[in-house]
Amino acid sequence: MLKKPWEYHADLSADRLQLIAKVLRDSRRDTILLHDPGAGDTSWSLGCRIYARSADKLLRAGADLWPWLKVISPPLEFIFSVGEVPLRFFHGDSDHPKGQHLRVANAEAHQLDFAFGNGAVDLIWRLCVETNAAGETDQIVLIGSSTGGEIACKYVIPPLEGTVMLFKPLRPQIGSGVELPAPPVTPRKGKQLKDEDEGKEV
Numbered sequence: 001m002l003k004k005p006w007e008y009h010a011d012l013s014a015d016r017l018q019l020i021a022k023v024l025r026d027s028r029r030d031t032i033l034l035h036d037p038g039a040g041d042t043s044w045s046l047g048c049r050i051y052a053r054s055a056d057k058l059l060r061a062g063a064d065l066w067p068w069l070k071v072i073s074p075p076l077e078f079i080f081s082v083g084e085v086p087l088r089f090f091h092g093d094s095d096h097p098k099g100q101h102l103r104v105a106n107a108e109a110h111q112l113d114f115a116f117g118n119g120a121v122d123l124i125w126r127l128c129v130e131t132n133a134a135g136e137t138d139q140i141v142l143i144g145s146s147t148g149g150e151i152a153c154k155y156v157i158p159p160l161e162g163t164v165m166l167f168k169p170l171r172p173q174i175g176s177g178v179e180l181p182a183p184p185v186t187p188r189k190g191k192q193l194k195d196e197d198e199g200k201e202v
Contacts, residue, residue: 005142005155008123011083012142016068018160020082021140023061024089024129025159027054028137046135047091051078054089073107086111089127094141094154101126102145123152 005012031050035041055075062069062080072086073079079088086108090101102124123144130138144153 002153002155005125005144005153008144008153009083009085011068011085012125014158016066016082017142017155017157019061019066020058020069020087020127021157022160023057024054024127024140025137027057028129028131028135032135043135050091051075072111073105077105077107079105079108079111081111084111085125087125087127089129091129091131094128094130094143095151097126097128097143097145097149097151099149101128102147102149104147 004014005017006014028050031046031053034049035046052075055078058069058078058080059071059075062071068083070081071078072081079086081087088101088108090097092098092101104124123146126143126145128141128143130141132138140157142153142155142157143151145151
């Protein structure tokens with residue numbers, strides 16, 4: 001029986017994985033609703049938009065709400081960490097990930113060395129978004145793979161129901177207001193002159 005992700009690294013807890021999977025699932029759903037083949041949208045442009053929006057939402061969530069999520073590499077080669085564990089996500093088959101999906105980028109290798117002392121012996125962690133024929137999310141799976149492509153850990157992340165807030169709520173104003181004196185009210189000088197002129201005989 002395969003070990004759970006948190007049995008390899010405590011940072012990969014079930015609740016954190018559910019939050020990340022929720023962002024990936026919702027980003028895909030919302031972007032598909034905007035897809036318009038009649039206006040020239042293609043499957044390639046849809047994939048690019050989903051990837052960019054997913055990366056942006058994770059980046060903002062890490063900056064504003066989740067201190068345990070850090071961005072290691074910017075969206076064009078989006079690598080983030082959950083605690084000290086570097087992660088990437090891709091769309092595909094979790095049973096047969098392609099070599100390009102398991103390739104370890106320099107920034108990721110550096111994070112592995114930093115976190116675990118010897119990144120060469122640690123697993124490569126990936127979030128795989130599996131979809132149906134319409135492109136909608138079927139399930140999101142976290143896999144831990146060796147550098148040779150052997151999957152040592154596979155965990156289907158249960159969907160998280162409800163709303164995930166990606167922005168800090170507005171904070172109530174602290175402290176009391178400042179009392180201001182009533183402003184002085186006087187008639188406008190121009191109007192007074194006009195009234196006097198109207199009273200004169202011609």
